[in-house]
Amino acid sequence: MNRVSKLFQPINKIPKSATIKHKEITSKSQRLMLDLGIIKLASPGTFHLLPLGVRALEKLKSFIDKEMHKINAQKLALPALTQAELWEKSGRLNNSAELFTVTDRHKNLYILSPTHEEAITDLLASIAPLSYKNFPLRLYQITSKYRDEMKTRFGLMRGRQFLMKDLYTFDIDMKNAEQTYSEVIKGYENIFNTIGIDFNQVLAATGNIGGLISHEFHYTADVGEDKLLFCLNCNYKGNVEVSGMDYCPQCKSNKIMVKNGIEVAHTFLLGDKYSKPLNATYLDRNGLTANLQMGCYGLGISRLLGAAVEVLSLEQELRWPLILAPYKVVIISPKAGSKEEAFTLGFDQELYDNIDQLDGYAGNVLLDDRNHLTIGKRHLEARRMGYPYVIVIGSKATGSTPLYEINEIVTNKQHLLDRNELLQYFRSIQ
Ligand SMILES: [Zn+2]
Known part of the structure; x- marks a missing residue:
């Protein structure tokens, strides 16, 4: 029997959040989750997730597992450590400012992975060549990711360790990869509709991950760190990174609105950006070798939890999406x-x-x-x-x-x- 008297839930009788030395309390969700014994600060940017927080997170994970199953994605788990040489091959080693790196006793360099495009592409390359009959292939994991944030803030929303669902898709050509991309986007829309908080799907910049096309899913909130442009004339929605802040890039109207957004998911149609340098190939109908066409799709599990609480809560009262309440x-x-x-x-x-x-x-x-x-x-x-x-x-x-x-x-x-x-x-x- 679940009894409140037995819960491990260190509630701050006198809210200590105001006096925390780190001065890290930068959002309502962070303050409420600290005061009500959902999370506890471990070090700047890392948190102990206490039992009630874990319950909410486990619910989100199992919901996401079901949704991934619906789009025929299979779950796996890649190691947190990725060999740095893979990132050298993809060209990302030297232009990622916030990488955590680790050196082992043999002086080999590893990355404490913030994302796994290289690792999973290398996995596919290591078993190549697969037949065209093995595709499409959709593989995902829900694991901790790491980023040496210059400025950690907003509790679970921007930490140095976070839980992410990352899905990687492999197709034999661009036409199929585009079809996969739109199927996954539909799956994401379904996820966000079920969670029930108003969200915005916007056109996004491809940035450090790269690729051909990219979308982000955002909750609008004052503490959001992205600026989103909404066109009131043609309904275009985009991150201002793509479009600037002055007028709509689609219809050129200046009847626009700019709001702050918390990015909770990001999708990329990658093409062969990783499969080419890392040599992930398959054999086509004629027995010829060709590069796989990829997509990657992140969803910030711990961030989504923080963002949902941020959007729904009152100043002094926590609120959860019904499916995530502990x-x-x-x-x-x-x-x-x-x-x-x-x-x-x-x-x-x-x-x-x-x-x-x-x-x-x-x-x-x-x-x-x-x-x-x-x-x-x-x-x-x-x-x-x-x-x-x-x-x-x-x-x-x-x-x-x-x-x-x-x-x-x-x-x-x-x-x-x-x-x-x-x-x-x-x-x-x-
Ligand atoms: Zn427009």
């Missing part, structure tokens, strides 16, 4: 020694078991068993944590037909329901 339902039992307590003995446990058995709720119910605290105090804390549904076992639960108070935290709606209605209610919102 727990969906909190049950608050009566205060110890109250007359309600005597009338409702065992109700909390029964409700817990009933809801936990519903489809989609297993492991997602939390009992606030700190009965020495008033119902009001625990209700406020649950609201501050942003748990989507808070059930109070209060005075109405003492009647001949016990009624429970369900509070929808996001909409502020309240329902008074008996047990069957309550279970029906949770079934219907699933």
